[in-house]
């Protein structure tokens with residue numbers, strides 16, 4: 001129970017560590033019981049002072065690029081090293097973060113192509129303070145903007161592809177006049193680093209999209225929840241907010257940094273975190289559009305979704321829709337792994353893998369498999385290389401476009417080892433509140449450990465049953481999809497899961 005007058009929301013703002021001293025001081029400052037403050041803080045890896053070491057990324061792309069060697073090298077240089085889930089630097093793998101959370105990587109950030117002013121986001125373009133599109137939105141009025149978004153067919157770019165117009169209308173239709181707009185900038189899906197580029201290169205564009213969203217749904221408070229490791233990205237947004245000045249008059253912007261928990265990208269976990277709690281997803285319904293931040297109607301959109309909005313308003317919904325091939329608009333595809341030029345490519349929604357990789361300079365080695373949309377999308381065989389990378393087409397394969405973090409694996413990769421890397425990720429990142437997810441993720445990782453140690457496929461006998469239970473018994477997308485890397489790899493690459501070793 002929380003004491004009357006306690007300032008729960010400030011807990012994560014004032015807590016910088018989970019030492020006894022830090023917890024007691026945060027408890028004193030907020031009025032929340034010390035045990036409760038500790039329970040909240042210990043959920044987040046960036047608040048664990050014991051772990052203030054160099055963090056080496058164990059995400060798929062970094063593993064492919066030699067994360068183990070990178071960790072060894074850093075240890076030899078005197079770093080105290082710990083493994084962490086994906087750092088969102090797949091284009092410069094293998095990556096690490098120093099104790100101050102600055103990136104250590106062997107190369108600069110990847111390509112952002114093409115550079116074309118006719119593209120809605122155009123990462124390579126000149127970023128100008130909010131102005132023209134916002135003025136146009138004001139002239140159109142909320143209904144005019146909603147009509148443009150509807151005509152554009154814009155689908156949310158955070159993973160689920162939910163139509164933006166439906167969500168915006170739902171918030172606008174609420175009777176409660178206190179409403180919020182929240183930008184999900186928690187980008188932490190392995191293979192994904194597009195929102196990072198938007199924040200670094202087009203912060204004004206994002207702010208303008210947010211201002212239009214707030215104007216349309218009738219909100220005056222805007223929150224941007226930024227992944228805690230994204231220090232440079234936060235600085236970029238702070239600078240843009242300071243420079244935007246009067247252009248954003250009438251709106252209050254708040255930047256909230258995460259504290260190192262992948263699950264906080266899930267929208268209701270994100271809201272819990274903003275309210276100063278452990279980032280555990282809520283049961284839905286009610287959806288955030290009805291009861292979101294502080295129990296009030298809340299519009300939550302991904303960075304890329306919001307960055308598309310200014311051009312939709314300026315050039316019209318039909319213009320945006322026509323840019324897509326199989327579904328509306330362009331898409332920021334991230335590509336990494338075994339390709340010549342990892343990076344973010346803004347291409348018509350619905351290009352296929354071969355086209356994306358051609359833009360990225362071609363395959364490195366002979367491609368064997370790809371993961372089309374982050375860890376949650378599993379692995380697909382190269383027979384799918386000409387399938388449109390869109391929401392509908394990939395769902396038909398049992399996979400998903402998700403956040404469009406495409407990772408290519410060539411024939412040098414052991415698919416069972418790759419499935420294990422993904423299993424480790426989900427085991428580490430499960431919030432633990434649903435038993436099927438919490439226990440199932442561990443069971444799958446252990447089954448893979450046994451199989452890789454003994455080479456006996458019997459170690460994997462229970463996988464399909466466990467996967468079913470996780471899918472059916474989990475309350476959020478993490479648990480529902482966590483088994484997919486293993487089940488899809490077994491389905492499409494059975495030879496990678498046969499008997500191994502001298503008796504094979």
Ligand SMILES: Cc1cc2nc3c(=O)[nH]c(=O)nc-3n(C[C@H](O)[C@H](O)[C@H](O)COP(=O)(O)O)c2cc1C
Nearest residue numbers: 156157158184186187188265266267301302305477
């Ligand atoms: C486990 C999990 C992680 C997620 N991570 C992110 C994320 O990092 N960024 C994001 O925008 N959406 C993420 N989502 C999707 C959000 O819950 C939500 O659907 C999205 O922010 C809505 O924005 P959109 O409609 O613009 O896509 C995640 C979902 C799940 C289940």
Ligand code: SF4
Nearest residue numbers: 433434437474476479
């Ligand atoms: S499915 Fe997993 S991550 Fe999602 S709420 Fe349940 S335990 Fe947490």
